[in-house]
Amino acid sequence: MYTWRDLPAAQQPEYPDQEALRRVIAELETFPPLVFAGECDNLRARMAAVAKGEAFLLQGGDCAETFDAVGAEQIRAKLKTLLQMGAVLTYAASVPVVKVGRIAGQYSKPRSKPTETRDGVTLPVYRGDSVNGFEFTEAARTPDPERLKRMYHASASTLNLVRAFTTGGYADLRQVHAWNQDFVKSSPSGQRYEQLAREIDNALNFMHACGADPEEFKTVEFYASHEALLLDYETALTRVDSRTGQLYDVSAHMVWIGERTRQLDHAHIEFASRIRNPIGIKLGPTTTAEEALQYIERLDPEREPGRLTFIVRMGADKIRDRLPELVEKVTASGATVAWVTDPMHGNTFEAASGHKTRRFDDVLDEVKGFFEVHKALGTHPGGIHVELTGDDVTECVGGGDEIFVDDLHQRYETACDPRLNRSQSLDLAFLVAEMYRDQ
Numbered sequence: 133m134y135t136w137r138d139l140p141a142a143q144q145p146e147y148p149d150q151e152a153l154r155r156v157i158a159e160l161e162t163f164p165p166l167v168f169a170g171e172c173d174n175l176r177a178r179m180a181a182v183a184k185g186e187a188f189l190l191q192g193g194d195c196a197e198t199f200d201a202v203g204a205e206q207i208r209a210k211l212k213t214l215l216q217m218g219a220v221l222t223y224a225a226s227v228p229v230v231k232v233g234r235i236a237g238q239y240s241k242p243r244s245k246p247t248e249t250r251d252g253v254t255l256p257v258y259r260g261d262s263v264n265g266f267e268f269t270e271a272a273r274t275p276d277p278e279r280l281k282r283m284y285h286a287s288a289s290t291l292n293l294v295r296a297f298t299t300g301g302y303a304d305l306r307q308v309h310a311w312n313q314d315f316v317k318s319s320p321s322g323q324r325y326e327q328l329a330r331e332i333d334n335a336l337n338f339m340h341a342c343g344a345d346p347e348e349f350k351t352v353e354f355y356a357s358h359e360a361l362l363l364d365y366e367t368a369l370t371r372v373d374s375r376t377g378q379l380y381d382v383s384a385h386m387v388w389i390g391e392r393t394r395q396l397d398h399a400h401i402e403f404a405s406r407i408r409n410p411i412g413i414k415l416g417p418t419t420t421a422e423e424a425l426q427y428i429e430r431l432d433p434e435r436e437p438g439r440l441t442f443i444v445r446m447g448a449d450k451i452r453d454r455l456p457e458l459v460e461k462v463t464a465s466g467a468t469v470a471w472v473t474d475p476m477h478g479n480t481f482e483a484a485s486g487h488k489t490r491r492f493d494d495v496l497d498e499v500k501g502f503f504e505v506h507k508a509l510g511t512h513p514g515g516i517h518v519e520l521t522g523d524d525v526t527e528c529v530g531g532g533d534e535i536f537v538d539d540l541h542q543r544y545e546t547a548c549d550p551r552l553n554r555s556q557s558l559d560l561a562f563l564v565a566e567m568y569r570d571q
């Protein structure tokens with residue numbers, strides 16, 4: 133059944149103590165599911181609407197979640213940012229928005245090099261809190277399987293709070309102003325949002341006066357996703373669904389396979405092909421149309437809308453050249469995949485200060501290119517996948533409340549890639565809503 137186990141898998145940690153790893157896996161196998169198979173099916177149905185052009189995906193969160201950041205404030209801030217972006221997109225683009233966090237499980241990172249050298253000392257690279265510690269010491273950097281259990285518990289606490297926030301009244305649309313309260317005066321995007329929130333309020337009051345008070349306004353459907361990178365962990369949380377007898381990865385509603393682990397003959401793609409969750413595949417600039425078609429054969433042989441999402445991350449300078457052929461050939465194959473833009477990972481560079489950063493304008497330009505390609509081909513730009521945080525960090529440059537290269541050091545907190553802060557995230561939502569309207 134676990135057909136991926138004997139295949140090569142890239143980017144897996146080398147645990148010095150294999151016996152300890154086996155003990156942890158056996159324990160993880162006894163832990164309850166974090167999500168239900170039925171919820172994964174619901175998200176697949178939502179993603180089918182995205183694939184068919186009837187809805188838009190908003191997927192966002194940290195590049196790398198950290199155990200230290202599993203706190204009410206930080207989780208709420210992220211959620212608030214996503215809810216605000218969702219409100220902007222829904223209202224300004226008049227499209228149903230499927231909301232999916234990179235949250236409650238995004239603890240593992242693929243890296244370009246296995247080691248890191250500082251001042252002549254070489255240690256294993258940081259691979260995310262699920263594997264080792266960020267601190268540059270031998271003790272911290274040695275992969276520790278106990279961290280897989282911490283990943284599970286951190287995911288469970290996060291998801292618990294997310295579920296409480298999204299169904300317990302906080303996400304009620306009548307709170308649309310409250311999500312912005314601490315933000316309004318300080319930022320141009322906050323002020324723009326406040327205007328939109330007033331319009332939403334007026335519409336709600338009007339509906340209420342007409343006697344309509346729909347249940348849909350009181351809670352938000354929110355899903356969790358992460359990169360399925362650590363196959364030991366994902367396999368331990370892959371279970372047979374008692375209703376259907378099929379396998380589901382119950383660590384998240386949706387998982388994706390990253391750019392560095394999408395080899396067609398390796399374990400990650402085989403794993404993804406065996407589980408029923410909706411699946412994302414990151415497609416970088418070297419992806420060929422033939423590869424895209426093979427992903428469809430492997431992962432979506434039934435041509436089931438919602439099953440497969442291509443998350444395209446080409447870079448602003450390449451998207452307009454590379455994407456059209458992929459979209460054309462995939463469309464011609466008869467598959468209905470969801471096309472989503474990740475405008476972050478192809479636009480990273482190192483600033484003179486040594487900070488890894490991204491320009492807001494490059495991010496925006498890649499999204500624009502993505503929309504242009506779909507407009508020209510008559511296909512649907514299905515959504516955005518972004519790295520963001522609810523905190524006012526200074527990790528990406530630009531945006532309406534402009535952050536300059538010289539500001540980066542002020543609040544650079546990411547454990548991996550630079551994230552959009554709250555203001556930049558809202559700016560992006562407004563701009564994407566305009567693009568969506570104009571397409």
Ligand code: PEP
Pocket residue numbers: 195242359389390391392414445477549
């Ligand atoms: C990521 O999403 O954080 C990531 C590593 O992306 P990619 O696999 O596209 O490089």
Ligand code: CO
Pocket residue numbers: 195196477519548549
């Ligand atoms: Co990243």
